[in-house]
Amino acid sequence: MQKVLFIFLLIAFAGGNILSWSNGSGVRISLLDVSLIFTVGYFFLSSGKRGDAIRLYLKIFYPFVGIASLSLILQIGRLDLTQIGMSSLYIWRFVVYSLLVVVIAYSKDIKSSVFKGLWFAGLLI
Numbered sequence: 378m379q380k381v382l383f384i385f386l387l388i389a390f391a392g393g394n395i396l397s398w399s400n401g402s403g404v405r406i407s408l409l410d411v412s413l414i415f416t417v418g419y420f421f422l423s424s425g426k427r428g429d430a431i432r433l434y435l436k437i438f439y440p441f442v443g444i445a446s447l448s449l450i451l452q453i454g455r456l457d458l459t460q461i462g463m464s465s466l467y468i469w470r471f472v473v474y475s476l477l478v479v480v481i482a483y484s485k486d487i488k489s490s491v492f493k494g495l496w497f498a499g500l501l502i
Contacts, residue, residue, distance in 0.1 A: 385412050387494045388501075404463060413473050420480040430479045438475045442468065 389412040399405045421427050445468050453461060 384494070385415075387497060389413075404466065410470065410473070413477055417473055417476045417480055420484060421476075430483050433482065434476060434479045437478075438472075442472060442475075445471070 389408040398407075421430070449461065449464050449468065452464075456464070
């Protein structure tokens with residue numbers, strides 16, 4: 378199942394913004410975002426290494442996510458609700474993308490094929 382999700386992720390990576398949906402208010406969700414959520418979610422639901430992976434994530438990425446979130450909180454008085462919502466989506470997108478780094482670090486199946494897959498996705502682009 379992991380390899381199927383990873384192949385879906387590579388196809389979505391090659392599709393980029395072509396395979397995306399917009400709600401008209403500026404919020405754009407791409408197939409890559411959706412496939413990342415499924416891939417990362419599957420890893421954390423099925424892996425026995427969740428604790429180690431979360432500790433690694435917090436060690437590497439938490440400082441940036443914490444500062445970005447604090448910066449957004451400090452702007453609550455200056456931004457309207459729509460702007461805060463859209464800004465928080467960028468933080469969530471960063472969290473999901475950075476969690477993929479942890480998934481690759483802890484998944485031997487994906488780690489062995491990630492370079493070939495990215496090369497193939499680059500050719501598709």
